[in-house]
Amino acid sequence: MIPVMRPWLGQEEGEAAAEAIRSGWVAQGPRVSAFEEAVANYVGADRGVACSSCTTALHLALLVLGVGSGAEVVVPSLSFIATANACRHAGATPVFADVDHATQNLTAESIEAVLTPATRAVIVVHQVGMPANLDAVHELCDSRGIHVVEDAACALGSTYRGSPIGQHSDLVAFSFHARKVITTGEGGMITTSRQDLADRLVRLRQHGMSVSAYDRHITVAPLHEEYLETGFNYRMTDVQAAMGLVQLGRLAELVEKRRRQATAYQELLRSVPGLTMPQDPPWGTTNFQSYSVVVDRPYPLSRDELMTRLSGRGISTRRGVMAAHREPAFSGHPHAPLPVTEHLADHTILLPIFHGMTDSEQDRVGSAIGGFVA
Ligand SMILES: *Cc1c(COP(=O)(O)O)cnc(C)c1O
Numbered sequence: 001m002i003p004v005m006r007p008w009l010g011q012e013e014g015e016a017a018a019e020a021i022r023s024g025w026v027a028q029g030p031r032v033s034a035f036e037e038a039v040a041n042y043v044g045a046d047r048g049v050a051c052s053s054c055t056t057a058l059h060l061a062l063l064v065l066g067v068g069s070g071a072e073v074v075v076p077s078l079s080f081i082a083t084a085n086a087c088r089h090a091g092a093t094p095v096f097a098d099v100d101h102a103t104q105n106l107t108a109e110s111i112e113a114v115l116t117p118a119t120r121a122v123i124v125v126h127q128v129g130m131p132a133n134l135d136a137v138h139e140l141c142d143s144r145g146i147h148v149v150e151d152a153a154c155a156l157g158s159t160y161r162g163s164p165i166g167q168h169s170d171l172v173a174f175s176f177h178a179r180k181v182i183t184t185g186e187g188g189m190i191t192t193s194r195q196d197l198a199d200r201l202v203r204l205r206q207h208g209m210s211v212s213a214y215d216r217h218i219t220v221a222p223l224h225e226e227y228l229e230t231g232f233n234y235r236m237t238d239v240q241a242a243m244g245l246v247q248l249g250r251l252a253e254l255v256e257k258r259r260r261q262a263t264a265y266q267e268l269l270r271s272v273p274g275l276t277m278p279q280d281p282p283w284g285t286t287n288f289q290s291y292s293v294v295v296d297r298p299y300p301l302s303r304d305e306l307m308t309r310l311s312g313r314g315i316s317t318r319r320g321v322m323a324a325h326r327e328p329a330f331s332g333h334p335h336a337p338l339p340v341t342e343h344l345a346d347h348t349i350l351l352p353i354f355h356g357m358t359d360s361e362q363d364r365v366g367s368a369i370g371g372f373v374a
Pocket of ligand 1: 052053054055056079080082083125127151153154174175176177187188
């Protein structure tokens with residue numbers, strides 16, 4: 001069976017994790033600080049704040065912007081449900097906007113259509129790594145005092161106008177879940193160049209504490225912490241960060257390989273009718289965290305039929321990005337019409353793409369999909 005995704009993990013991650021354990025410092029400590037600095041450096045932001053996940057990172061991002069009860073936050077319904085859930089965690093109301101068919105992302109136009117006087121923020125998702133049109137979104141939002149938070153859960157290694165995603169908004173949230181391009185098992189990070197926001201994020205992720213356990217540990221004089229506000233335990237562990245530092249070193253190679261595999265899919269599927277393959281938008285490059293293909297007529301099979309037939313050939317796939325507004329958790333939640341979202345949720349398939357996938361495995365996927373055309 002060809003899996004849809006497999007993380008690229010080697011000996012080095014195991015050794016780094018073991019080293020963290022041998023050091024005796026397994027909770028948040030020096031390796032988390034090093035990982036934060038390395039990610040911030042990589043994306044070109046001043047600070048990185050590690051969290052337990054991208055979901056908790058998004059929750060804190062909204063909190064430090066003061067977006068909570070009574071506020072509306074525009075999000076795509078076409079996203080992993082955590083994007084919309086983070087708004088509810090903060091006490092705000094998610095407002096679903098439609099997406100663009102080509103990038104599967106929010107656009108300035110789709111956001112503008114759902115703005116109200118209560119709109120305080122927009123969470124722009126770079127869906128499966130595909131960069132959204134950030135300039136257009138900032139142009140719409142900045143002058144109206146609407147905060148822009150980027151959900152870059154899948155987009156580490158993607159670029160926007162020649163620079164890495166992670167430096168184009170005040171708060172950008174990444175995920176290191178096993179399904180993402182690089183992984184710490186579970187984990188997240190916010191990158192920012194706003195020192196004030198970074199300091200508050202650091203405090204909120206560790207119970208509102210004025211000094212961290214590690215600072216207390218390395219200081220000779222007794223250092224007493226204070227609890228300045230009600231915070232959370234959203235910390236990453238040093239074992240995870242040790243793994244993340246090794247994974248970050250693999251990122252360039254990972255993205256390069258995925259981009260070569262995407263080009264190969266483009267070639268393999270070019271002559272198959274009814275398929276739309278993902279393409280870099282004019283403003284950036286995607287890391288192809290997933291390879292999302294739209295399956296439409298005249299392709300002879302529906303998306304679901306195609307998934308079943310591929311599974312019969314030993315090829316795992318997944319449905320494309322979900323539509324949160326259709327889930328029971330959001331039943332009764334009002335929303336504007338979302339025709340593109342619904343079309344994409346019903347017609348997209350994620351094909352296998354991962355670092356260890358061989359050319360012959362990819363050829364097998366390509367010929368199976370082409371072979372179902374009579
Ligand atoms: C994976 C994902 C998340 C959630 O990330 P976690 O680290 O698992 O919390 C949020 N948003 C998007 C778009 C995602 O793909």
